[in-house]
Amino acid sequence: MNTTATEIAHQLAWIAVDWGSSNLRAWGLDKHDHVIAHASSEKGMLSLKAADYEAELHRLVADWLPESGQINVMVCGMAGARQGWREAAYLPVPTRLDQLSQGAVMPTLSNDRLRVYLLPGLSQTRSAFAHFDVMRGEETQLAGLVADNASFSGLACLPGTHAKWATLESGAVTEFTTYLTGELYQLLARQSVLQHSIGNDDLNDPACRNAFISAVSEIYEAPETLSSRLFGLRAQDLLDGRLPSGEKRGAVLAARLSGLAIGLELSGACHERANDASITLIGNQTLCHRYTLALNAVGYQTQYLDGDDAVLNGLRLAYRALKA
Amino acid sequence: MNTTATEIAHQLAWIAVDWGSSNLRAWGLDKHDHVIAHASSEKGMLSLKAADYEAELHRLVADWLPESGQINVMVCGMAGARQGWREAAYLPVPTRLDQLSQGAVMPTLSNDRLRVYLLPGLSQTRSAFAHFDVMRGEETQLAGLVADNASFSGLACLPGTHAKWATLESGAVTEFTTYLTGELYQLLARQSVLQHSIGNDDLNDPACRNAFISAVSEIYEAPETLSSRLFGLRAQDLLDGRLPSGEKRGAVLAARLSGLAIGLELSGACHERANDASITLIGNQTLCHRYTLALNAVGYQTQYLDGDDAVLNGLRLAYRALKA
Numbered sequence: 001m002n003t004t005a006t007e008i009a010h011q012l013a014w015i016a017v018d019w020g021s022s023n024l025r026a027w028g029l030d031k032h033d034h035v036i037a038h039a040s041s042e043k044g045m046l047s048l049k050a051a052d053y054e055a056e057l058h059r060l061v062a063d064w065l066p067e068s069g070q071i072n073v074m075v076c077g078m079a080g081a082r083q084g085w086r087e088a089a090y091l092p093v094p095t096r097l098d099q100l101s102q103g104a105v106m107p108t109l110s111n112d113r114l115r116v117y118l119l120p121g122l123s124q125t126r127s128a129f130a131h132f133d134v135m136r137g138e139e140t141q142l143a144g145l146v147a148d149n150a151s152f153s154g155l156a157c158l159p160g161t162h163a164k165w166a167t168l169e170s171g172a173v174t175e176f177t178t179y180l181t182g183e184l185y186q187l188l189a190r191q192s193v194l195q196h197s198i199g200n201d202d203l204n205d206p207a208c209r210n211a212f213i214s215a216v217s218e219i220y221e222a223p224e225t226l227s228s229r230l231f232g233l234r235a236q237d238l239l240d241g242r243l244p245s246g247e248k249r250g251a252v253l254a255a256r257l258s259g260l261a262i263g264l265e266l267s268g269a270c271h272e273r274a275n276d277a278s279i280t281l282i283g284n285q286t287l288c289h290r291y292t293l294a295l296n297a298v299g300y301q302t303q304y305l306d307g308d309d310a311v312l313n314g315l316r317l318a319y320r321a322l323k324a
Numbered sequence: 325m326n327t328t329a330t331e332i333a334h335q336l337a338w339i340a341v342d343w344g345s346s347n348l349r350a351w352g353l354d355k356h357d358h359v360i361a362h363a364s365s366e367k368g369m370l371s372l373k374a375a376d377y378e379a380e381l382h383r384l385v386a387d388w389l390p391e392s393g394q395i396n397v398m399v400c401g402m403a404g405a406r407q408g409w410r411e412a413a414y415l416p417v418p419t420r421l422d423q424l425s426q427g428a429v430m431p432t433l434s435n436d437r438l439r440v441y442l443l444p445g446l447s448q449t450r451s452a453f454a455h456f457d458v459m460r461g462e463e464t465q466l467a468g469l470v471a472d473n474a475s476f477s478g479l480a481c482l483p484g485t486h487a488k489w490a491t492l493e494s495g496a497v498t499e500f501t502t503y504l505t506g507e508l509y510q511l512l513a514r515q516s517v518l519q520h521s522i523g524n525d526d527l528n529d530p531a532c533r534n535a536f537i538s539a540v541s542e543i544y545e546a547p548e549t550l551s552s553r554l555f556g557l558r559a560q561d562l563l564d565g566r567l568p569s570g571e572k573r574g575a576v577l578a579a580r581l582s583g584l585a586i587g588l589e590l591s592g593a594c595h596e597r598a599n600d601a602s603i604t605l606i607g608n609q610t611l612c613h614r615y616t617l618a619l620n621a622v623g624y625q626t627q628y629l630d631g632d633d634a635v636l637n638g639l640r641l642a643y644r645a646l647k648a
Contacts, residue, residue: 123563131552132559162517162555178559179551180516187511192504193486224547224591227503228455231486235456235502239447267548 008037008064014072015061015114016315019079020044020137024056028064033316037064045078053085054109057116065113073116074319076140076311080105080118090123090134096172097143097314098150101322119318122173130175137311138164139173140318141282144310146171147317156280157269158307159287161186165269179265188230189257197237198257199250203290207244208255215259216266216294223267229260262294275299283307332361332388338396339385339438340639343403344368344461348380352388357640361388369402377409378433381440389437397440398643400464400635404429404442414447414458420496421467421638422474425646443642446497454499461635462488463497464642465606468634470495471641480604481593482631483611485510489593503589512554513581521561522581523574527614531568532579539583540590540618547591553584586618599624607631 013031017024022044028037039060048056057073065071080088086107091100103120121136138158146152151170158164161182167175189198201208219226233253236243243249278301281288285306292302337355341348346368352361363384372380381397389395404412410431415424427444445460462482470476475494482488485506491499513522525532543550557577560567567573602625605612609630616626 124559125563126560131556132563133552133556134559134562163551177552178555180554181551183516184551184554187516191515192507192511222592222595223550224588224595226547226550226592227487227505227508227585227589228457228501228592230504230508231502232455232457235448235458236450238458239449239456261551264548265551268546268550268552271546271548 005063009066011036012064012066012071014074014319015064016312016319017057017073017075017077017079018137018140018311018315019053019075019077019084021046021078024060026057026060027312027315028061029316033319035312045081045084048085050085053079053107054111057114058111061114070113070115072319072322073114074101074104074119074315074322075116076119076315076318077137080120081136084118086118088118088120090136091120091139093122093124093176094169094172094174095122095139097139097146097168098171098317098321100139100143100314101318104318104322117318117322122176124176131177133176133178135164135166135176135178138166140314141307141310142166142168142173143314143317144312145280145282145305147313154277154280155273156282157291158282159291160283163265177269179268181261181265185258185261188261189254192230194230194233194253194257197234197250198254199247201251201255201258203255203293205248205251207248207252209293211252212255212259212290213293213297215256216263216297219260219263220267220270220298223264226260226264230257233257233260258290259294262291263298266294266298270295270298270300275301278303280305282310329387333390335360336388336390336395338398338643339388340636340643341381341397341399341401341403342461342464342635342639343377343399343401343408345370345402348384350381350384351636351639352385353640357643359636369405369408372409374409377403377431378435381438382435385438394437394439396643396646397438398425398428398443398639398646399440400443400639400642401461404444405460408442410442412442412444414460415444415463417446417448417500418493418496418498419446419463421463421470421492422495422641422645424463424467424638425642428642428646441642441646446500448500455501457500457502459488459490459500459502462490464638465631465634466490466492466497467638467641468636469604469606469629471637478601478604479597480606481615482606483615484607487589501593503592505585505589509582509585512585513578516554518554518557518577518581521558521574522578523571525575525579525582527579527617529572529575531572531576533617535576536579536583536614537617537621539580540587540621543584543587544591544594544622547588550584550588554581557581557584582614583618586615587622590618590622594619594622594624602627604629606634 011030016027025040079085088105091103104117124133163179335354340351349364403409412429415427428441448457487503606629
């Protein structure tokens, strides 16, 4: 993408934004929905007060704007959270993913060069079959799945600090579940009694990969043993003469801890689910590969959709629905 | 206990010490093993270097010592850890609890008024039926169980930051398991995404008690749902209109989190165990009562032994074995 500033201003049709907790990414798109510009910053929701959002957005995209006229900005993520720019209330599931923009809210701007739409997240309330849950940002990645296939049905998994699993039926999210997996791993690895034993794993290393897969399988079969297997990592570090030494020791134990955390998630998410259909993993390639290893180990096949492609396609879908 | 300093020095036969990670407790005993003096400090293993132990011990007990002669000191806990005063290597299970002193080590002292014995902990190595595990300090509380009943057989549970479950057969520990329960609760309650939702529970309050018991039962039946139920606490805080408000809200959610952590432990510890015999809980009364509520909820009866009584009786048993 080697477009000059003048060309960008000439071709810009609208702007797509993914505003996360820790960062902000913006894409300039032409009338064919092709990306012609890209910018990002570290100013995520956690670093901003409501009054700061407009200026930060403008700072990122000002150079793209044509001389006159208004540009629409479709925003997903934490800018629409209660602690964000302006709250875009959750849409309750079941929700059709091509209708997210129906819940969009528009913050008031002092400068009218931009017209901003903040997309809603999804919520789920308790019933006999489901429990309270929320997502914000992930619904747009799921919409990216549907952008290519309007009647998509199947199970999607978005790994991360708060991993999300969603059931889609004919292009709608019918139910979803959040697993604290990534956060659990970080807390245990860095702040618990295990911190002196856990290093950084490398799943390309056979010893790490085997430790990861074994841990996934063990906890998948026996999730009730989680609390004891966690302490067992520390005990193993103290007692197991067969562990490698030095950095490799910490790597193998990290791989085991990762396997326990992810395997526990899978035992909940895949519980009593048929394994005839593949699970669509959406997100960062390295993390999705880790989940593929784990899912394969317990008998499931996967497909992969890049997280950035997904969010952009979801924003495209939302924008098209708005303009329709 | 209203003994004067002179009387103490006159009657003192030996000293019992429980040297923990965060504190130190010492008891002066007469020739009938009755407690005639008590002292404590905050100087646990985490605050001391190896060279500091002798001085701290002497500081606590110097006033008790008779004018001449040597006094034996029986010590359990972290003073015998690798990062303690002097390492008392673990005894591997199965271990008879009346033989702990056989593994005692004696640190070198500059002052010979005291003769110190550091008791060993217990270890367990991996087999087809067991996994790596360690304990240090709890073995002496278990010995307290055996002090009253030399051929004690049954299941004992010592709740805490690292809860321990031990199977005793005819006065010996045959196998044991550590659960990271207390630490998991603290990490999640104070450092995770849940920290803004979790307050301080009060199990005397019916709403808290019901929330606790429900959570125990739910996770006991479905341990694979742990990661999702943890995030569910946050979602519930955001969405559940039926939760009380203010401090009571945080209390109820804290009770649920506690129930999830403890219920997970029970699902592992009680898995496939007959519930015809009661489980002996050893430790702090409030925490043991919490475990009793949880165990009763999933069909087990309990007995209670005060943790301080247990450790003192265990030290008595070890001392008697040494002198025999």
